[in-house]
Amino acid sequence: MIPNTHEDPVATRWIDIAPGFAGYLALPPAGRGPAIVLFQEIFGVNKHIRAVARQWALDGFVVLAPDLFHRRAPRIELGYSGDDHAQGMALHQAYTHEEQLADVAAAMATARALPEAAGQRCGALGYCMGGRLAFFAAATAGADAAVAYYGGRIQDHLALAPQVKAPIQFHYAGDDAYIPPPAVDAVRAAFAGHHGAEVQVYPGTPHGFNCWSRESYEPRAAALAHGRALQFLATALNG
16 A cells, blocks of 8 residues: 655745746646746636646646736735626736736746756746736747637737747637637637647637636536647647
């Protein structure tokens, strides 16, 4: 019988990205591997995002989840409804495009410099607001691959699409109250000539379908999307 030592195979800690800007780091059981920068939703690096970081660490990646609202609400953790949702929306609205690009660049550089990821590739993964930042990471910060789950307002920044040279995968809910079908069509059209681009749509699913802490959670779509994203990033970052 194998003894149960209750040891956690994923080591986690907060690290500094820049003065006043921290990130939650999750290391794989092997201790090293290719890096992924995990970009949060508008709700902070909350319990769910930390669990997602651990999930991807168990899949063999060094995962860094930057605290994107560090300028106005460091280490904030929000829920998904009521006043918490309103606060997250307000923080998102105050988060300028210039701040977003600066944070993406700093987080990607920090992840690449981690000794646990040294000499290996670095990808980007994001959800909702973070999906847009994963796209920015591919367009402006040299991500070796990117996955964007229901990335809000990517369609407003498609002038950056020609700058994306690495593989990129988009996941969209088929019944998204925040991202209408024409936005998805615009993204698909912008990447029609990119041979490493994928656009996956999950019919009948709502925005936020991957998050098991939300009422919109759809486990079948979440499982299918995770499998696709895992195969995509494992191929691109371990190749």
